[in-house]
Amino acid sequence: MIRDKSAKTPAKDAPNKDAAKKAAPAKAGKAPATKVSAGKKGIIAVASPTFRRERALIKRGVWPVAGCDEAGRGPLAGPVVAAAVILDPDRIPRGIDDSKRLTAEERERLFDKICATAQVSVAVASPSRIDRDNILRASLWALKRAVVALPEAPRHVFVDGRDRLDTPCDCEAVIGGDGIVLSIAAASIVAKVTRDRLMCALAQDCPGYGFEQHKGYGVPEHLDALNRLGPTVHHRRFFAPVAAARAKHMPWTVEPVQDLFGVTEVQVEASVEVDAGANL
Template sequence: MSTPDYSLEHAAHAQGFLRIAGVDEVGRGPLAGPVTAAAVILDPNRIPAGLNDSKKLSEKKRESLLKELLEVAQVSVAHATVEEIDTHNILRASHIAMVRAIQGLPQQPDYALIDGNMIPQNLTIPSQAVIKGDALSVSIAAASIVAKIRRDQLMVELGQQFPGYGWEKNKGYPSKQHREALENLGVTPHHRRSFKPVHNILYQQKNVSD
């Protein structure tokens, strides 16, 4: 198994770019909650050991890496709301969150490595889309860790405000508990109405009340 490295960043440095941001998002698949993106500019001389795709790391390892990243890297997190997801679509909303994360960095990068196969609209700096980027680039891997932890924390908080859906465990993904709660407890303000399981329940309710 290969682990992400700094070779894409080195290639960008070789083209004359100084500050390179890795950008990733988390939360495209859930039925509830925002989509969250992070942007991270690593210091090439102080790259935390063990950076990898957040899905391949334990929660404990992610937490310790986040702590280290906050000390040695520039980090920014941003969200796109449920309303924005429903208004645009999940892909566009995830790109909105990515651009916001980049704009939120303390220093603006002059190059971005974006996880995925598309570069967000409205991104004004030179950038490169990297498929499976969190497995290739340590900067994107760092962003994947930050985005995952921050979104997970948010969903735990929302789970306390809206008990019964299991968000503290499923993070808004369509687990059995979450789907059953949708049927029994109904739709909350944090549910994505454009997503089919939520839409179907709203449609059933509308038909019942008509």
């Protein structure tokens, strides 16, 4: 009797049962949802922000809890927009993520859902305030204003970044918070959508700059427009490309810089005699 040994030998392409078990997804509720993106060297799993930190505070009796974030630190034109959000634990919209990971359509859809289910406030720091205070101080000012403007005063605030806010309640800074804390992610969506809409409105008043496309960032098209047309009142005066365009198109607005190392001639009257033997 001849036995077919191939019946017991798994095919080379057959999946390994042990490997399949290890690769099986974890049960719902035990791990945060992840987004998978394919790279050149393999697959990269990016964890989505969670409501874990907010729930931990709720269990301790701390509520409301707000998240806040800003949009528009880097652009050459337009305001910085800050948003603060208190999510309703029982009505959290699905799909909230760091605004940078979402498409414009996804942000718009989630913006409407967040505003319909959560407490939301927005504050704007104008280009003139940015010129006066610098971009960091203007951003922190707008973030604080957004927190204070919430319909209900929060007892704890999560803010994206390194700097805590001077708020009446506890404030916790979370580096990369828009990808970690769900409330901050929601605020990042509100801030981003609000600022994008403002820049589209400015584009109608300032044609030729392409604000509706690049939203004020220093892309080549924007730099070319600055070089051709010069800066507008919506540009940030002391950002380097804007300052260069201002010097070219409006040199009378550029204050001369004093040369601290220049040689100043001192005239001495000829009638003054110096006693070489005097003690100086």
